Amino acid sequence: MKKRPNIILFMADQLRFDALGCYGNNQIHTPNIDSLALNGSTFDNHFVQNPVCSPSRCSILTGRYPRNHGTRDNGIPLRDEEICLPEVLRDAGYRTAAIGKMHFTTQFMPKVNEEDDWPADNYGFEVIHTTCDCKTGEYLEWLKEKSPRDYEVVKMQGERKAKEDRASAADKDLSGPPQVYPSEINPQYHQSAWIADRMIDLIQESDGERPFFALCSFVDPHHPFDPPAPYSTMYNPDTLALPVRQEGELEDKPPHFRRHRTGHGCSNEKYDYRRLTDHQWGEVKAAYYGMITLIDENIGRVLAALKEKGLEDDTLVLFTNDHGELLGDHGLLFKGPFHYDCLIKAPMIVKWPGVVPKGSRYTQITEHVDILPTLLDLAGVAVPNGVQGMSMAPILRGDAGAGRDCALTEFNCYDWGLMVKTITTREYKLTYYAGERFGELYDRVKDPDEFVDHWDDPDYAEVKQALLRRLLDRLIQTEDTLPLRIGKY
Numbered sequence: 001m002k003k004r005p006n007i008i009l010f011m012a013d014q015l016r017f018d019a020l021g022c023y024g025n026n027q028i029h030t031p032n033i034d035s036l037a038l039n040g041s042t043f044d045n046h047f048v049q050n051p052v053c054s055p056s057r058c059s060i061l062t063g064r065y066p067r068n069h070g071t072r073d074n075g076i077p078l079r080d081e082e083i084c085l086p087e088v089l090r091d092a093g094y095r096t097a098a099i100g101k102m103h104f105t106t107q108f109m110p111k112v113n114e115e116d117d118w119p120a121d122n123y124g125f126e127v128i129h130t131t132c133d134c135k136t137g138e139y140l141e142w143l144k145e146k147s148p149r150d151y152e153v154v155k156m157q158g159e160r161k162a163k164e165d166r167a168s169a170a171d172k173d174l175s176g177p178p179q180v181y182p183s184e185i186n187p188q189y190h191q192s193a194w195i196a197d198r199m200i201d202l203i204q205e206s207d208g209e210r211p212f213f214a215l216c217s218f219v220d221p222h223h224p225f226d227p228p229a230p231y232s233t234m235y236n237p238d239t240l241a242l243p244v245r246q247e248g249e250l251e252d253k254p255p256h257f258r259r260h261r262t263g264h265g266c267s268n269e270k271y272d273y274r275r276l277t278d279h280q281w282g283e284v285k286a287a288y289y290g291m292i293t294l295i296d297e298n299i300g301r302v303l304a305a306l307k308e309k310g311l312e313d314d315t316l317v318l319f320t321n322d323h324g325e326l327l328g329d330h331g332l333l334f335k336g337p338f339h340y341d342c343l344i345k346a347p348m349i350v351k352w353p354g355v356v357p358k359g360s361r362y363t364q365i366t367e368h369v370d371i372l373p374t375l376l377d378l379a380g381v382a383v384p385n386g387v388q389g390m391s392m393a394p395i396l397r398g399d400a401g402a403g404r405d406c407a408l409t410e411f412n413c414y415d416w417g418l419m420v421k422t423i424t425t426r427e428y429k430l431t432y433y434a435g436e437r438f439g440e441l442y443d444r445v446k447d448p449d450e451f452v453d454h455w456d457d458p459d460y461a462e463v464k465q466a467l468l469r470r471l472l473d474r475l476i477q478t479e480d481t482l483p484l485r486i487g488k489y
Helices: 031-039 053-062 085-091 138-146 148-166 191-205 255-261 278-308 368-379 458-477
Strands: 006-012 041-047 095-100 127-130 212-218 315-321 345-351 360-367 407-413 418-424 428-433 439-443
Touching: 006 053, 006 278, 006 368, 031 278, 031 315, 031 345, 041 407, 053 085, 053 368, 085 095, 085 212, 085 368, 095 191, 127 138, 127 191, 138 148, 138 191, 191 212, 191 278, 212 278, 278 315, 315 368, 360 368, 360 407, 407 458, 418 458, 428 458, 439 458
Parallel strands: 006 212, 006 315, 041 360, 095 127, 095 212
Antiparallel strands: 041 345, 315 345, 407 418, 418 428, 428 439
16 A cells, blocks of 8 residues: 555636546647546546535535535635544644635635635645635735736736626626636736646645645636636637527526526626627637636646656645536526536546556546545545545445445525525436425436426426435435534433
C-alpha cells in the first residue's frame, strides 16, 4: 500500500460536464483536463446535490445533503459545528489549503477577504488564498502591486459584477448578450493564473514529510463571461453548436421556467432570453469556452509543477465542478430550479498513478456527497460520523456492485417559493415540487435532451408512482443521523 497521498481537489465553478473534450465535446480545447481522464478514471453519471454554488460546495466539504448541513441556498453560511474534509485531513497530519473561490459563506456583498465570515478554525484550512466572483480578496491586493493597469480593469470588472447582480430587471445591461465582457487584462494576471500560482507555491513548499490537501477552486467559468485575449477570440460564435432547444418545449413545464426565460424569474439574473439571436448565444458559448480553456492551461501548469517536484506519483488528483450551466439550452441561461442534466450532472475525474485505474470509465451513479468519503478512503483516513456519502473507491477497485441506483438533488430556494427534490436513475428523472400540482418526469433513454414532461402522461403513471416511492425512500434513508444518540434513555 502506498503512503498517504497528497490530494488536489480541482473545482471549476459552473462548469458543464459536456464542456470538456474527455466528455465528448469536439469543439473545445481542454488537453490537460483530458489528460487527467486519459491517465485516470472518469465517472459518466455523477450528480450534484444542489444546482447552486454554496449548498453544493458545502455538500462536497461535509459529505452531507443540503437539508442536513443547513446551507440550503446561497447566502446561508455553513454552520461552525459541521465537520469538514480539511478538518479531518488536518487532524490526520495533512497540511490543508484553500486556494481560489470557496463560497461557504455569503458573497453577495463583496468583502475584502472571503474568509471574514469563516469560523475560528477556518473550516480546517491552514493555508488560505481566496478570491471570488467580484474579484476581491487577496487576489485584488496582489494585482494592485503587480500590475496597476490591470488592477484598475479588474477592480472595475468586480464592481460591474456586483452592480449587475443587484440591478433590477429594468436596469440590466441589455446592450449585448448577458454578462459577456471580453477582458483587457494580461492573461498571466488573470484570476485563474493567480489561483494556479498559489497552488504551485504550495507544491514547491512541500517538504515530502507532511502530505498536503488543497481545494484548488477556480472562479471561472462562472459569469460574467469575461476571458482575456487570446481566449476571448479563440472560439468562433457562428461555428459552435447551437443550444439544445425545441420550439414550444417550455409549455408543459412548471411556470417558473417560462418566467425565467422572459426575465421575470426570482434570481438576480433577470434577462429576457427571447431577444437573443443565434449569434449572441454563440457569443456566450465562445466566451464560456474561452474561460474553460484558460482554466485548462493553468491546470496544466499545476500538473507540470507536480511532475517537476517529483510528486506526480504521490498525488491524488480529483477534478469536478460545483454545478453546471444552462448556457442557452432550453432557452435559459445561468442556473436555478431547472434540474436538467446540463445543470446537475457533473464531471468527475480521479487520478492517482498506480492506484486508480488508467483510462477507465464508469457508468455507476455517484454523487457529490461521495467525494469526501472517497478521498478519505483512498488516503486511509477514517470517515467521521454523520457523513452520508458512499466512497467511490470500491468502484475504482473493480467492485461491479458498488455505486448507487439513483441520485438525489435538492433545491430549497424561498425567493422562488419552491421546495424541490429530484431523483435521477439511468432511465428516468422525476422532480417533485412540494405543495404543487405540477412536476416533471423525463424518459432519459427516449428523450435524453429532456424536452417532453411526462408528469401527467397516463402512459407513465406506473413509472411515476414507482419513482415517487423511490424518492420517498431516499428522503427517509438520508435523514440526518447527527447528533449521535449514545443511549436510549
